[in-house]
Amino acid sequence: MSTIVVEVMPKAELLDPQGKAVVGALSRLGHTAINDVRVGKRFEITVDGEVTDAVLDDVRTIATEILSNQVIEDVVGIHVADGVDA
Amino acid sequence: MKIGVVTFPGSLDDRDAARAVRLAGAEPVMLWHADHSLGDAQAIILPGGFSYGDYLRAGAIASHAPIMAEIVQAAERGMPVLGICNGFQMLTEAHLLPGGLIRNANGTFIRRDQALRVTNNDTAWTHLFERDEEIVIPLKNGEGGFIASDEELDRLEGEGRVVFRYEGVNPNGSLRDIAGVTNARGNVVGLMPHPEHAVEAGFGPDTTAAMRSGTDGLRFFAGAIEAMQAV
Numbered sequence: 001m002s003t004i005v006v007e008v009m010p011k012a013e014l015l016d017p018q019g020k021a022v023v024g025a026l027s028r029l030g031h032t033a034i035n036d037v038r039v040g041k042r043f044e045i046t047v048d049g050e051v052t053d054a055v056l057d058d059v060r061t062i063a064t065e066i067l068s069n070q071v072i073e074d075v076v077g078i079h080v081a082d083g084v085d086a
Numbered sequence: 087m088k089i090g091v092v093t094f095p096g097s098l099d100d101r102d103a104a105r106a107v108r109l110a111g112a113e114p115v116m117l118w119h120a121d122h123s124l125g126d127a128q129a130i131i132l133p134g135g136f137s138y139g140d141y142l143r144a145g146a147i148a149s150h151a152p153i154m155a156e157i158v159q160a161a162e163r164g165m166p167v168l169g170i171c172n173g174f175q176m177l178t179e180a181h182l183l184p185g186g187l188i189r190n191a192n193g194t195f196i197r198r199d200q201a202l203r204v205t206n207n208d209t210a211w212t213h214l215f216e217r218d219e220e221i222v223i224p225l226k227n228g229e230g231g232f233i234a235s236d237e238e239l240d241r242l243e244g245e246g247r248v249v250f251r252y253e254g255v256n257p258n259g260s261l262r263d264i265a266g267v268t269n270a271r272g273n274v275v276g277l278m279p280h281p282e283h284a285v286e287a288g289f290g291p292d293t294t295a296a297m298r299s300g301t302d303g304l305r306f307f308a309g310a311i312e313a314m315q316a317v
Contacts, residue, residue: 010188017192021193066146072188
């Protein structure tokens, strides 16, 4: 079994209301050095056997077409969980 | 005249939409997300709610339901399709409508009677309104911030495809106050506020005439019925 990690973030130029709420809370708690937080998503996808090129191609398609909405989000990373960049 | 109302796991306003259809003078046809056919429906409503608990993104999982493939095909043939709230989110996820919906700018769920400006009265669902008419229908959402790239927003405005703008208050941070949009053909309309909750005096928004007497939503459904009769 292998795990592939897909990371999705709200587009940098768009407001991230969730991140804004978190940074507001941190500031109220006295963490004044923090000036921005953005909240994204991490998907851990488990597949049987080795991560082949075909599997990775499939995950790339899933990442752009289903796991993210390209109008509002970007896929910022796809890598196999052992740390090798895909 | 038959108008289909699709129920997804987590839909909330499907029966309200069916009731609105009935009050407007058509027969509602209840459809299920896993259906592979639209039956004899001549128009489709995707109702509000929280399909799949808004997991992944609001409307994202529902947009891949079996019935959505049928709806995409029917919409391309010109069938009137209305997406309300979660239904609007599904239509953007299915790429039948442009843009996307994100969490409200102030981070809270909002419920209010909302004034809207009708900026396109040339769609299947809005032709009974006057151009620039102000209407009031309920709004209730957590993820109603309409966003798109500047180029896309310019294009939508240039093509007259912004159907509704928030009037007075922009409740959720929607870019350029956009509350609803249509496709190029004008048969597919999506909006965040809820016309199906303003169709019967006594149960609608307040008006200057009387409490809860607002029925501005009724003309959405009556308009679609007229549009179907004209085909």
